[in-house]
Amino acid sequence: MVNSETLERFDQKVQELLWSARKQTIELMNTPLKVDTKSSANDLVTNVDRQNEQLIRKRLLEIDPSARIVGEEESFNHKIDPDLNGNVWIIDPIDGTLNFVKQRDHFAIMVALYCDGVPTLGYIMDVMNKRLYHAWRGHGAYVNKLRLKEPANSSLADSLIAINGWQLIKNHCHQQEIAQQAAGLRMYGSAGIEIIHVLNGQLGGYTSRLKPWDIAAGMVIAEELGLLVKTIDDQPLNVLSSNTVLVATKKVCQDIWQITK
Amino acid sequence: MVNSETLERFDQKVQELLWSARKQTIELMNTPLKVDTKSSANDLVTNVDRQNEQLIRKRLLEIDPSARIVGEEESFNHKIDPDLNGNVWIIDPIDGTLNFVKQRDHFAIMVALYCDGVPTLGYIMDVMNKRLYHAWRGHGAYVNKLRLKEPANSSLADSLIAINGWQLIKNHCHQQEIAQQAAGLRMYGSAGIEIIHVLNGQLGGYTSRLKPWDIAAGMVIAEELGLLVKTIDDQPLNVLSSNTVLVATKKVCQDIWQITK
Structure with a gap:
């Protein structure tokens, strides 16, 4: 169990971490990308995916030394341990890598914390629009510092x-x-x-x-x-x-x- | 035939017109939308489509009194005169009306001039990103004041x-x-x-x-x-x-x- 003070500290530090990862991403976009393929010709990984994952892993272990970390690039070729006990951090250092490479837009950086299997903290950084969507379970969802409202409960025909x-x-x-x-x-x-x-x-x-x-x-x-x-x-x-x-x-x-x- | 000085004047005035149409659109987005359907439940028209078309038609006739104007909302239920002789202006007051209504994003305002059938001036206003894409045939293409480069000639497999x-x-x-x-x-x-x-x-x-x-x-x-x-x-x-x-x-x-x- 993680107490409320600890989660508040995690939340603060992880928001800072996402802004650091955004800064690193923008800086690396001004240098030549190294692009490799994974499972197929259109399943890409770049040096930015790898460097972001390294940065996020390192900082998460400073913030939460008990962290078990599941990250796209390190976990890609491995069977994922299905154990959700304790603090499991799940990270996507560049989500939408094909967009990142071909469009330089429409991609995200994502981090989540599951505590004993409960979805607890979530972060989606829309890098190009400079918007961090984040939530702490039970404490509201935000974009940057603005609280998000629940979207209307629309039907399929209306959506x-x-x-x-x-x-x-x-x-x-x-x-x-x-x-x-x-x-x-x-x-x-x-x-x-x-x-x-x-x-x-x-x-x-x-x-x-x-x-x-x-x-x-x-x-x-x-x-x-x-x-x-x-x-x-x-x-x-x-x-x-x-x-x-x-x-x-x-x-x-x-x-x-x-x-x- | 329209001479170069006239086209230069048209280009200047139509760019100003697109920024005015953008301003009107943003202002009307802060008031309740009136939404009607056209050919089907998801073929929408709003008061903003209609008011933008009115604004653009009125200004185009001031800029070019010889203009023949084909606009989405007035032309929707009519057979379009196929004659391309003279100055034909073609306008879409809100392109992507379904996005405009459901997303308040990802829509455009578009204007073009065809001179005796030749595509001559073109304008696409990305309203929410505040970017006007425009070209005068033979004089380069721009986003706002920045000249666009020709995109790479990519293959389908690479695109x-x-x-x-x-x-x-x-x-x-x-x-x-x-x-x-x-x-x-x-x-x-x-x-x-x-x-x-x-x-x-x-x-x-x-x-x-x-x-x-x-x-x-x-x-x-x-x-x-x-x-x-x-x-x-x-x-x-x-x-x-x-x-x-x-x-x-x-x-x-x-x-x-x-x-x-």
């Missing part, structure tokens, strides 16, 4: 939604029908950026197959705003495995589960 | 591309195969915003079924930057009819035409 392109083409879990029942379809190419649009009420929902570092931070912030984070067929989420995740308003979830169940 | 969601689901013109050959798929929901990403080299191409007001301005700016604007199956574009348009690098066009022809 724009985001769906992963490859899953849509394969019509995974009836996603073409979901898209056709929505007001419109969007794809931004970064889980963090897509979840930010749900937090702001600009999308009614977002679904994609996601790894732990893609969803951990968004789950904390979304739940704090009354949004649901489940699987696309209404199963509870195990944050340390891969799932086809749905982050959406309650009404959008109900409308989608009528299609997928 | 992110944007495709209209409904056409993708129906696999119109082999679009699913096109998407699968690209590095990634994006959908922003506004032709203006999607074309801006192609101008900036952030997308290698964009395809969608477009009306005259969706493509007229983008065509001027894209051609000025060495991009191609044709139909998805390599036919020349008639700007006053509806087409499945492709705005892309030369290499992306060649790669896509191999699939569609």
Whole structure:
């Protein structure tokens, strides 16, 4: 168990850490990128992903020496320990690396803390828009210093939604029908950026197959705003495995589960 | 024929007009929107579309009393006169109205001048990012006062591309195969915003079924930057009819035409 004073200190220090990681990212964008591929030609990693992960790991261990850290770049080729006991920090040093490389925009840096399995602290840094979305479970969700309001509980027919392109083409879990029942379809190419649009009420929902570092931070912030984070067929989420995740308003979830169940 | 001095005066005045239209849009966003539907539940028009079109029409007629004006809201229910003789101004007072209503972001205001059928002046105002993309044929393309460079001539495999969601689901013109050959798929929901990403080299191409007001301005700016604007199956574009348009690098066009022809 982590007490409230400790979480308040963590929250303060991790916000500072995210602004440092943003600064490092902007500086490195002015130098030539080193780009490598991982599982496929379009699964990229750059020196910035690696340097951000190093910076975040180092600082997290200073802030919380008991931290167990699951980071995209170090964990990518390893089986993730499914144990959620204690303080598990989950980090994505650059979310939307393909956007980062091809667009120099529409990417994020994400950090989350799960305490004994409970989503507790979440941070999504929208680097180019200079906006840090953050939440401490039970203490409200914010963008920079502004408190976010709960988005309206819109229905699927009244909402724009985001769906992963490859899953849509394969019509995974009836996603073409979901898209056709929505007001419109969007794809931004970064889980963090897509979840930010749900937090702001600009999308009614977002679904994609996601790894732990893609969803951990968004789950904390979304739940704090009354949004649901489940699987696309209404199963509870195990944050340390891969799932086809749905982050959406309650009404959008109900409308989608009528299609997928 | 319009001489160069006249076009220079037009260009100056129309840039001022776009900034006025942006100002009016931002002011009206702070008052309740009046939203009506057009052809379907998700084909929207607001008081802002109508008031912007009125403002732009009135000012264009002051700037160019010979103007024939094709605007989305007045032309929507009418057959468009296919005559391109003289000065034809084509305007989209809010491009991406669904984004404007649901997201308050990711929409544009667009104006173009075709002189005896020649794409001559083009303007895309990215309202929320405060960026006016503009070109005068033969005189370079700019964002605000900064001259744009020609984007790299990337191939489809090396590019992110944007495709209209409904056409993708129906696999119109082999679009699913096109998407699968690209590095990634994006959908922003506004032709203006999607074309801006192609101008900036952030997308290698964009395809969608477009009306005259969706493509007229983008065509001027894209051609000025060495991009191609044709139909998805390599036919020349008639700007006053509806087409499945492709705005892309030369290499992306060649790669896509191999699939569609």
